[in-house]
Amino acid sequence: MAQPAHDPSRHSYYVGDALYQELIADFDVVRRDDPTIQDLAERDVFRGLVEREARLLDRLQFKEWLQLYADECLYWVPSTPNGGDPRREIAVMFDDRRRLEDRVFRLATGFAWSQAPSSRTVRMVSNVEVFASENPDQRLVRSNFLIHEFWDDETRALAGWAGHRFRKFDGVWRISAKQVNLLVCDQCIRNPSIIL
Amino acid sequence: MTQMERVETVRPRNFGVSYDWDELVQEDRVHHLLYTDAAIFDAEMRHIFGGTWVYLAHESQIPNVDDYVTAKLGLRPLIMTRDSDGIIRALYNRCTHRGTTLCRFEKGNKRSFQCPYHGWNFLNNGKLRGVPWAEGYGENLTRDPKFNLAQVPRVESYRGFIFGTLNASAPPIGEHLGPIRKPIDEWLDRNPGGKVVVCEANRIKYKGNWKLAYDNSGDGYHVLYSHRSLLETENRFVDENTEKGMSYYRTAPDEQPMYMQYMGNGHHFKDKRPNLQPRNGGLWAIESLHPGMEHVEQKLRRQFGDRADALLDLAGSEPVNINVFPNLSLLGNHIQVFQPVSFEETDTIWYGTRIEDVDGTIGEDALNDINTLRMRTQEGFPNFGEVDDVTNFEQIQRGLRCQEDEWIYMNRGLGIPGRIHTLEDGTIKAPATDEMFMREYIKEWKRLMKAEPHLTIQREP
Numbered sequence: 001m002a003q004p005a006h007d008p009s010r011h012s013y014y015v016g017d018a019l020y021q022e023l024i025a026d027f028d029v030v031r032r033d034d035p036t037i038q039d040l041a042e043r044d045v046f047r048g049l050v051e052r053e054a055r056l057l058d059r060l061q062f063k064e065w066l067q068l069y070a071d072e073c074l075y076w077v078p079s080t081p082n083g084g085d086p087r088r089e090i091a092v093m094f095d096d097r098r099r100l101e102d103r104v105f106r107l108a109t110g111f112a113w114s115q116a117p118s119s120r121t122v123r124m125v126s127n128v129e130v131f132a133s134e135n136p137d138q139r140l141v142r143s144n145f146l147i148h149e150f151w152d153d154e155t156r157a158l159a160g161w162a163g164h165r166f167r168k169f170d171g172v173w174r175i176s177a178k179q180v181n182l183l184v185c186d187q188c189i190r191n192p193s194i195i196l
Numbered sequence: 197m198t199q200m201e202r203v204e205t206v207r208p209r210n211f212g213v214s215y216d217w218d219e220l221v222q223e224d225r226v227h228h229l230l231y232t233d234a235a236i237f238d239a240e241m242r243h244i245f246g247g248t249w250v251y252l253a254h255e256s257q258i259p260n261v262d263d264y265v266t267a268k269l270g271l272r273p274l275i276m277t278r279d280s281d282g283i284i285r286a287l288y289n290r291c292t293h294r295g296t297t298l299c300r301f302e303k304g305n306k307r308s309f310q311c312p313y314h315g316w317n318f319l320n321n322g323k324l325r326g327v328p329w330a331e332g333y334g335e336n337l338t339r340d341p342k343f344n345l346a347q348v349p350r351v352e353s354y355r356g357f358i359f360g361t362l363n364a365s366a367p368p369i370g371e372h373l374g375p376i377r378k379p380i381d382e383w384l385d386r387n388p389g390g391k392v393v394v395c396e397a398n399r400i401k402y403k404g405n406w407k408l409a410y411d412n413s414g415d416g417y418h419v420l421y422s423h424r425s426l427l428e429t430e431n432r433f434v435d436e437n438t439e440k441g442m443s444y445y446r447t448a449p450d451e452q453p454m455y456m457q458y459m460g461n462g463h464h465f466k467d468k469r470p471n472l473q474p475r476n477g478g479l480w481a482i483e484s485l486h487p488g489m490e491h492v493e494q495k496l497r498r499q500f501g502d503r504a505d506a507l508l509d510l511a512g513s514e515p516v517n518i519n520v521f522p523n524l525s526l527l528g529n530h531i532q533v534f535q536p537v538s539f540e541e542t543d544t545i546w547y548g549t550r551i552e553d554v555d556g557t558i559g560e561d562a563l564n565d566i567n568t569l570r571m572r573t574q575e576g577f578p579n580f581g582e583v584d585d586v587t588n589f590e591q592i593q594r595g596l597r598c599q600e601d602e603w604i605y606m607n608r609g610l611g612i613p614g615r616i617h618t619l620e621d622g623t624i625k626a627p628a629t630d631e632m633f634m635r636e637y638i639k640e641w642k643r644l645m646k647a648e649p650h651l652t653i654q655r656e657p
């Protein structure tokens with residue numbers, strides 16, 4: 001995969017109509033009931049990556065977490081169960097590389113009252129399915145998640161499923177896009193300020 | 197209201213508790229009971245969310261005949277319909293048989309609603325169409341208006357915003373809005389054709405009283421502190437000459453041209469536009485960083501040249517807070533609705549808005565780009581700003597459990613000569629960080645709580 005022309009941590013030139021179209025099409029794939037890759041070795045590669053991401057988020061290791069993502073990446077939490085079209089609809093979150101880094105920066109300012117103190121989380125990921133692709137450098141992965149989050153005076157469960165689009169850069173799989181489908185995506189959520 | 201329609205007067209309720217409202221609401225402070233007392237909340241659902249005009253929905257949510265969307269008037273579940281004759285109605289989502297809600301879906305298109313419990317069927321104008329095994333009743337239920345759905349008797353729109361009240365003697369909505377109409381008009385008229393279309397929403401719940409959100413809606417005092425993480429994030433790349441977002445609060449906010457204005461009937465307005473450069477692109481210049489903004493800006497500048505600035509402003513967040521008592525706030529490009537759940541729980545729904553190319557001068561491609569960017573600018577504040585505010589609202593609710601420490605002060609700006617000005621039209625102007633609007637709206641709240649409103653519901657004949 002080619003290197004970006006602009007530093008995506010500073011400038012957002014890569015988020016345009018072509019990217020949106022590709023994003024919608026790719027995350028349609030993980031909604032289908034097509035057969036998935038049965039090869040355990042291959043499935044384990046992606047299961048390991050998804051588990052690694054969950055662990056880094058639970059540990060609040062955001063710098064390391066960001067390194068799992070491609071330079072030109074997307075993190076998308078739709079506000080409707082079917083994903084919808086983020087060009088016409090507000091999403092719960094729709095972050096490019098720079099805004100993901102904003103998110104991490106904000107949490108580190110010491111003035112992010114919604115995360116002072118930070119939530120404690122444990123994440124369970126399971127039902128990892130890998131979809132076959134014509135492109136040897138791309139894999140779409142679907143997994144279920146359950147996040148137990150303790151914050152303030154309650155422990156709650158945030159459940160849903162995620163789609164990961166992995167792409168290979170210099171032989172390394174990185175997350176090029178992640179779609180987080182919360183069961184409560186269209187409901188009022190108390191303090192929605194952890195990274196999912 | 198026609199003669200034929202059936203109007204029922206709502207019986208006054210005795211809550212078993214009486215309050216000395218003048219003791220609880222004073223010139224410079226209010227009592228914590230306004231936020232912590234379940235009986236006061238119960239009374240508010242009648243006197244405020246019943247006794248005055250309340251925002252219910254936007255016409256663009258039900259554009260076609262037979263469209264519906266569910267809504268709430270206080271705690272009352274409603275089905276907002278555009279009935280088969282095109283009339284907008286606020287039906288009680290409550291079966292007249294034994295009371296279950298008829299409609300459990302958020303939106304759709306339906307000519308009639310069949311009760312899931314025993315199958316009574318109602319038209320979308322509220323009339324009972326039929327019941328299963330009708331011969332089991334001694335009369336024809338469809339001929340007796342009391343079996344038609346109750347509905348909000350007064351439903352009126354102002355430029356697409358639908359309001360409702362149970363108060364038979366409320367003035368027409370335009371009159372009730374009064375001077376706040378001007379900023380609403382300006383907020384709409386900056387968009388092509390003076391129109392916006394509601395799309396999906398950011399939705400945030402907090403464990404606190406609904407008035408904490410309304411108190412905050414025009415509060416210029418909290419910005420630098422409550423939103424410090426946001427301001428630091430928005431400005432992590434820029435120097436002091438090109439500050440982004442609300443950074444103008446940093447230095448002497450009360451000496452800047454922005455201002456706060458109380459507009460009567462509980463409505464108020466924070467106008468930050470005078471702080472901007474009065475030119476096309478002035479809004480875009482302070483817009484913080486959003487996904488895809490450089491891409492769209494580059495594309496529009498190539499295509500439209502000088503006109504690109506005005507188009508980019510359409511994706512920018514309009515720097516106003518237009519607060520319509522008790523539950524509507526227009527800010528940036530959002531239509532924010534405050535939805536009380538209990539005395540200590542509130543839902544805030546930040547509906548996004550997009551624009552239409554009404555006169556065909558933007559073109560489909562550019563319209564798509566502007567709207568896409570407009571979605572991204574709108575996601576910024578709820579994610580990076582509002583979460584910190586609602587945390588502070590929750591912590592106010594927590595602090596107020598210290599019940600012997602009774603008072604909440606809203607006295608900023610009070611009693612300083614020459615600081616607050618009453619204008620000819622009766623509106624009141626003050627510097628940006630004053631709590632004047634809180635003192636004024638809570639007077640209106642007190643007036644409504646003292647009054648015994650003439651509340652009615654209505655049914656089709």
Ligand code: FES
Nearest residue numbers: 291293294311314
């Ligand atoms: S409760 Fe609706 S038909 Fe019985």
Ligand SMILES: [Fe+2]
Nearest residue numbers: 419422423585
């Ligand atoms: Fe705020």
